Amino acid sequence: MVKDKATADAVLQGIKDYYVNMSPGELVKIEVSNSVKLVEKFVNPDEIITAEAAKNLILKGTLELATYKVKQGDTLWTIAKEQNMPLDDLIKANPQLKSENKLALGEVINLKSIKPLLDVTVTKKVTYQEPLAFETQVVKDDTMWKWDQKVKQPGENGTKEVAAQVVYKNGIKVGQEVLSEKVLKEPVTRIVARGTRAEVAFRGSGRFLWPSVGKITSPFGRRGREFHTGIDVAADRGTPIRASNSGTVTFAGRKGSYGNLVIINHGGGFETYYAHASSILVSVGDKVEKGQQIATVGTTGRTTGPHVHFEVRLNGNPQNPLSYLNK
Ligand SMILES: [Zn+2]
The missing domain is CATH 2.70.70.10 (Glucose Permease (Domain IIA))
Known part of the structure; x- marks a missing residue:
């Protein structure tokens, strides 16, 4: 409970901003899936919490979040062992971690899975570049022996730009749809020459040269x-x-x-x-x-x-x- 409607609106906006700023890209839409009703009523002043606390309550699902501050030498594995909890649970409780192996000193790790009170779905448009793999073409060359092969042109990857719509639920990526792809740089085909030259079946056709004249x-x-x-x-x-x-x-x-x-x-x-x-x-x-x-x-x-x-x-x-x- 917060003190007035303006505060409640600010809390809701704060939650939306929190999730929008969490992921890269251009905002397409944001949806709050649980129906939110703001109700005005008289309550005991003890029950009123600050906007910040309310926001955390909705985001984390609890006011008392069990957390752990990373010390020198900690890994998720050592923390899980120390806290006597399965490593998988610890990983699930910390979707914000970019890598399971690198923890920053002083970083705060959740010891319990977060269950937000509201489900916020953010859809964003992102563009990124991806390599375009080159192809290999084999050409026949009758000036080369059939056991020989040489690269006439080395291959080179191209680049494409992908525009995609990415859906995040409570900050976690749950879906992606590619909207368009644009070739920025065409790949260069690798060309390999393979010899076809072979000597077969002479059978007295007189095709050998004299080794010397005499x-x-x-x-x-x-x-x-x-x-x-x-x-x-x-x-x-x-x-x-x-x-x-x-x-x-x-x-x-x-x-x-x-x-x-x-x-x-x-x-x-x-x-x-x-x-x-x-x-x-x-x-x-x-x-x-x-x-x-x-x-x-x-x-x-x-x-x-x-x-x-x-x-x-x-x-x-x-x-x-x-x-x-x-x-
Ligand atoms: Zn002889």
């Missing part, structure tokens, strides 16, 4: 008691040895009677070998182009004179290179 001094096949797994192409020491097709270097170094050897994998089960090189110009993992110089003719390993020993292997089995070389 005479065949030893053909593929039986050679006395041995089997010659490639052809020997004679050339002067230092003559370039070229990749007979594009592919990936899988071996580059010394290997027994091969001497300095380069092996290139062309995909589709095909490999080519280039032996006896005097020097090697590529490393394992290098992607080489058809016709690219990979080594120079030499006499390393078991040879009688400078030549390149050239092999074509399909699934590991030596093939007659002449079936694959341009005539």
